[in-house]
Amino acid sequence: PFGHDFSSNQEPGRVSFHGSDSTWSEYDVGDGGIILFYPEGEFTVGKSNPIWGPGYTGQLLFSKKAPSFTQISIRHKFSxxxxxxxxxxxxxxNIDDSTYLxxxxxxxxxPLIRKYVAAHRMDVWIKKNFRIGFGESVIYGGRGVEPVYLIPFIFxxxxxxDLGDSDNLQMFFxxxxxxxxxxxxxxxFYLDEWDFVDTFSDSSRSWTAYQFGAAISLPIIQNWSPLLRVEYTRLxxxxxxxxxxxxxxEHHGHWLGYWSGxxxxxxxxxxxxxxxxxxxxxxxxxxxxxxxVTDETIDAQYDHQSVEFLYKTYEGEVETRTIMGLKAAAAVNSWLKLELELYSDDWLQRLDKSGVGRTSDQxxxxxxKLVIGL
Known part of the structure; x- marks a missing residue:
C-alpha cells in the first residue's frame, strides 16, 4: 500500500479483489463501542480511530488514515x-503466523502475528486559549499483551x-x-526511537517529524467569516x-499517523x-x-548512516502530487447535508500497478455526497 497510496482518504482494511482483471473489490467496515461517562471523564471499549494531534490535513501520531482498530481507552480530567x-x-x-501451519x-x-499499540498523553491548559500536550506511544508484537503497557501511568x-528494548517507542509534543x-x-513534534546519549552526536538515532499550521481570520467580508488556512508537515x-x-x-499495512508516510x-x-x-x-x-523507503534505507538508519530526505532510486524528479480545487457544503435541513468537491489532480512519478515503473497522471x-444524520 505504501507505494501505491498517496492520499489522506481512510482505508477500509482487508480488501478482496474479484474478476479476471481485479476490477471489483470487496471490503467491509464496522465501527462501534461502549462509552462509560463519569464526572471527570470517560472509559471506552470499542473499535474506532483515535485522533491525537492538532493537524488539519492529518496528525502525526493517530489519524483517520488507517482502518479503525479495537481498543480500550480512558480520558480523565484531574482539573x-x-x-x-x-x-x-x-x-x-499482515504477517502470517507460520507456527499454526x-x-x-x-x-x-x-492467523496473523499479534501486534499492539499503547499510548498515553497529558494535556495542560497554560491559559484557556493555550494548550500543550506531550506523551509516548509504543508499537510491539510477536507475543501476547504486555501487562506493563496496560498500566497507563508508567513511562x-x-x-x-525492561522488556529487552525490542519494541518501537515514540515520543510526541x-x-x-x-x-x-x-x-x-x-x-x-514527533520523535521516533529517541537515543538520549546520542541526541546531539553525528550518529544520533533520534528520528523526527514535525507539523506547523495556522487558521487566520481575514479582515475582509467579515459577515462571510473568511479564514485562511496554512499547514506544512515534514516526515x-x-x-x-x-x-x-x-x-x-502500521495497521493493515497503512500508517497510523500522517498519511504521506x-x-x-x-x-x-x-x-x-x-x-x-x-x-x-x-x-x-x-x-x-x-x-x-527501502530495506536498504532501514538498514542504513540502524547502522547510524544518514539517509537523504526525499531519497529515491529511480531517475527523474521525486514523486509529487498536486491537488487544487473547490469544496462546498450546504445543510438542506437538520438531518441532510449536501457536499460537493471539484478538483484537478496532477500526480507525477506515480508507481504503476506492476510495482516496477513510474508513470504520471493528470x-x-x-x-x-449526501450525508444523512438522524
Missing part, C-alpha cells in the same frame, strides 16, 4: 487545566527497556494557541519504520467562507512530495 488520556489497541500485522494446513488462512520508555480576532496557531525517512516488521507504525512532506493552503450559516465554501491547494474530477 480544569490537566487532562490525561491513554489507549491500548489491537492492530493487524500444522493446524490450518498449507491452503488454509493462517513506556522505561518499560520497553503538540500545542494549540487560539488568539481572539486573529485565529489559531498549532504545531506538533524524515526514519519515522514509522522499524527493523522488525511487526513493530512498524516517512520521507515525505506536504504543504496545504486554503481560503474558506461562510456566506450563510448553512453554506460553507473552501478553495484549496495541496502539494505533496515523497521519496522512497485528471479533473468531481465528488458529490
Amino acid at each position: 480544569e487545566n490537566w487532562q490525561f488520556s491513554s489507549v491500548h489497541g489491537w492492530l493487524n500485522s 500444522d493446524v490450518y494446513g498449507p491452503h488454509g488462512g493462517l 513506556s520508555w522505561s518499560s520497553q527497556h 503538540d500545542f494549540d494557541w487560539a488568539m481572539k480576532r486573529l485565529g489559531r496557531f498549532y504545531g506538533a 524524515s525517512p526514519y519515522v514509522y519504520v522499524h527493523r522488525s516488521q511487526v513493530n512498524s507504525v 516517512p520521507n515525505s512532506d506536504n504543504f496545504f493552503s486554503a481560503v474558506e467562507f461562510m456566506p450563510r450559516s448553512d453554506i460553507w465554501l473552501q478553495l484549496y491547494y495541496q502539494s505533496s512530495r515523497r521519496g522512497e 485528471k479533473m474530477d468531481a465528488v458529490v
Whole structure:
C-alpha cells in the first residue's frame, strides 16, 4: 500500500479483489463501542480511530488514515487545566503466523502475528486559549499483551527497556494557541526511537517529524467569516519504520499517523467562507512530495548512516502530487447535508500497478455526497 497510496482518504482494511482483471473489490467496515461517562471523564471499549494531534490535513501520531482498530481507552480530567488520556489497541500485522501451519494446513488462512499499540498523553491548559500536550506511544508484537503497557501511568520508555528494548517507542509534543480576532496557531513534534546519549552526536538515532499550521481570520467580508488556512508537515525517512516488521507504525499495512508516510512532506493552503450559516465554501491547494523507503534505507538508519530526505532510486524528479480545487457544503435541513468537491489532480512519478515503473497522471474530477444524520 505504501507505494501505491498517496492520499489522506481512510482505508477500509482487508480488501478482496474479484474478476479476471481485479476490477471489483470487496471490503467491509464496522465501527462501534461502549462509552462509560463519569464526572471527570470517560472509559471506552470499542473499535474506532483515535485522533491525537492538532493537524488539519492529518496528525502525526493517530489519524483517520488507517482502518479503525479495537481498543480500550480512558480520558480523565484531574482539573480544569490537566487532562490525561491513554489507549491500548489491537492492530493487524499482515504477517502470517507460520507456527499454526500444522493446524490450518498449507491452503488454509493462517492467523496473523499479534501486534499492539499503547499510548498515553497529558494535556495542560497554560491559559484557556493555550494548550500543550506531550506523551509516548509504543508499537510491539510477536507475543501476547504486555501487562506493563496496560498500566497507563508508567513511562513506556522505561518499560520497553525492561522488556529487552525490542519494541518501537515514540515520543510526541503538540500545542494549540487560539488568539481572539486573529485565529489559531498549532504545531506538533514527533520523535521516533529517541537515543538520549546520542541526541546531539553525528550518529544520533533520534528520528523526527514535525507539523506547523495556522487558521487566520481575514479582515475582509467579515459577515462571510473568511479564514485562511496554512499547514506544512515534514516526515524524515526514519519515522514509522522499524527493523522488525511487526513493530512498524502500521495497521493493515497503512500508517497510523500522517498519511504521506516517512520521507515525505506536504504543504496545504486554503481560503474558506461562510456566506450563510448553512453554506460553507473552501478553495484549496495541496502539494505533496515523497521519496522512497527501502530495506536498504532501514538498514542504513540502524547502522547510524544518514539517509537523504526525499531519497529515491529511480531517475527523474521525486514523486509529487498536486491537488487544487473547490469544496462546498450546504445543510438542506437538520438531518441532510449536501457536499460537493471539484478538483484537478496532477500526480507525477506515480508507481504503476506492476510495482516496477513510474508513470504520471493528470485528471479533473468531481465528488458529490449526501450525508444523512438522524
